[in-house]
Amino acid sequence: MKNIFLTRLAAAALLVSLASSCDKLLDVKPQASLPAETALTTKQGVEAALIGAYDAVQSGNYWGLRYILFADMGADNVRWTGTLPSFQQINQNNITADNVELSSMWSSIYSGINRANYVIEAAGALSDPSYTPATAIAQARALRAFHYMNLLGFWGGTPEGYNKPGGVGVPLRLTPTKDISDAQIAPIPRSTEQQIIQVINDDFDYAIANLPTAYTSANNQNRGRITKNAAIALKARFALRNGDYPTVISLTAPLRDASGNLPLSANYVDLWALKNQQESIWELQYDATDANSIAFYWYPTANGGRNEVDPATGLPAAHETGDKRLPVNVNSSPAGTTQKFSRVTGDDNVILVRNGETILNRAEALARVGGVANLTEAVKLLNLIRVRAGLAAYVLTPTATDLTGQTGLVAAILKERRVELAHEGHRWFDLRRTGTVLSTLTGVTQPFRVLWPIPQREVLNSSGTITQNTGY
Template sequence: MVHIRSFGRRLLPAALALTVGFGISSCEKILDVEPQASLDSAAGLKTPADVQAALRGSYDAIQSANYYGLRYQLFADLAADNARHTGTFPSFAEIANGGILPANVELTNMWNIIYVGINRVNYVIQQADLITDPSFDKNGTIGEARALRAFHYMNLLAYWGGKPEGYGFSDGLGVPLRLTPTTSITGEEIKPKARASEAEVVDAIRADLDFAIANLPVARSTKAYIGKATALALRARLELRLRNYTAASNFASELNTALTGGVRLEGDYGAIFSQKNSSEALWEIPFDAVDPNQLAFFWFPAGAGGRNEVDPATTLGAAHEAGDLRRNVNVVTASTATSIYPTGTTRKYFRISASDDNVVLARGGEVILTWAEAVAQQGHLDSAAVLVNRVRTRAGLAPYAFEAPAPGTDGTVRPHVIVAKTNDAVVAAILKERRVELANEGFRWFDLRRTGLVMATLPAITQDFRILWPIPQREIQNSLELVKQNPGY
């Protein structure tokens, strides 16, 4: 079991974030770096073991309840049409109703923890570069840290960057870009930074992921850590969001070639979540009794030990075709509920007693649908159908077809679902598959954003400026307004 221990909490606003300390707790040695608001650069990381322990500890930010321990992926479904707010938090209600204010505490905390994660890996990168031990895998270590940094910046852009029309436009808005660590509360490094453009942030993300792809092994000894396969999956995800479809399909194809046996799908969709570290998972963040998360607690009803802050949306259940095996995983109804899976929850997060559901951050189902959409957008519709039908077959559904198959020798026609052989029709079918395949995993809002479908899909969003979330007000104030607010707020 791998779990990562946090040694403290940050004291300063996030874009000026000072790392609070690193640590890893597992069967291996724990390196304790003194808890503090900033890292003592004089102490440094002296050995390869120090750097490796700090790198392992840098994953801790992702486990935060303000990141993938709850909020980041939950809000991508709550802001869209996959989840509904059933609880009492006004800050959650703002997100569900499309009326987010700059002072929303959820956004502030989420923004903050992402910059904490960035500062931690910046420190690892800086310190790793100073190690002279010839046995130290410097490039591999730096590559892993840079992939983590790319992941964080991708996630910042996903909510706060781009334009209302989507991502990847020449005048898209970015976020403050920090590529060196803040290790002191004095000097130039502590000064606020203005927002970079979206293009500048994307350039940094690509450079980081490309370095990781060039220097990491395809797979790691544990799915908790990023390897080349995950970096390729993230690169494909990035290019799809940016509407660079040739690049997206190329990276998905490269990943398929790199993996022995190609990109895998677990035979049973539910097993991706009922068991940990399934064969489909490329990157999976572990949680346990030492490092729990709040996912099941926020989904479960009070009578089952939760707070019932969210439920699956009615429209999510309706989005599944008859016979779709994913429906009972994504939406637990009164007719499918058990003592383990109560009504109004999802079977993806169900370990309420220990709060130790793992969170899958990259997996085969997403990669295949990314690949399918990217080739469809290039007009390769037959190839797209082959790919998306892998996912549909696993879900127990008839494959998509552009015309009725020829009857078999017994005169019967095998089951099929007709889709018009046009780019628009095939892409729409793939987006429908993404909605149900990736439900409650943190993709829906970003899919609506990148395809320009937010306002057409969500009646609550009546002003397009709300498609970009507001930069946290505290961040703007603490930067003395050097960090500019998104238009409209």
């Protein structure tokens, strides 16, 4: 009887907290609370839990600040200028297992996984003829895949990259933790990277098969939900990270228009000066009431911020002369900021997936596979990005050591990624997947530091069930 009570109490508490805090991401207005006996057993309850599952993504310990920031700050796009020692460790790639930022981010991601698991289980068990659960399950499975992909990004794989022999994974939870009994919260060992990869791909496949291409609602109330195209683009990102280039090519082919292009905003800056532009595929929704802290960490104290980070000293030089992206990525007024996050009140949206990235993903995959047709299309796609930035078109240039120009083209695409996607949470993972962390970042001299340490409390509290990454 005790466990039944705890289960109901936990479910009710979860649903109340989710429903009351999740307006940040979606414009849906859920019920403030539901009785314990109906929580997650009605379509209204499942929908409220689904919105709560989305809400987990926009936490300040996740994509509302830390995940997107650390992916550039641990690399060479952002530098630490503030007072937080935990940030300093990440910027200097000298992270200890007791770093509070890692613990907070790890916990937030697993909270998101648990919320997604709740929806998957509850929607599948719902017996309501007026409700079709597949769409809710598809959204939750896409979110779960996204979470596990992000966990592998920092904590999985090998020092040489991702999807390599011997790659390590993370603990894999596919059912919800419903109460506080020992059986529910008992630690589980880490799965292998390959096991996590399989789950991620299976979840994305289900999502792609069952998600709509768009959601219809009055006043854009469903803006912020993940769509079929977003799931496709995310799976393509994951495939690129794993070196599965043919899959990237096949996945992104249907996303092109009749001209073989993907829609881009006419002006690069408009993606952030405005909101929800055509190029954006999946975008977190924020306002001044339900805000994030990204610009606050970027901006000087004189402008209402805390001046914790600014663009790395090498980032301006990574831009070519005349690049229209430079003043966006490295803002001069106020100095040391970025126009991608300029609202200190916290109402900048966060773009999780956009066509600019997908274009470069496809271009790189085509270039790496090679062949005349693939190289030709890769150059065309690369130049969509370059021309918008006000730069000269790239010309494929064969040499005596690069007979087709393939090697030079891949290098040009990787160079373009750094500036096109600056401050958007990609740089660290690009360096990791290409095996260039040590050759690019002078501060990383020990290969084991390419993988972050599992939070110390997770290892200690599990009595060794969860093993630490080598070297920590």
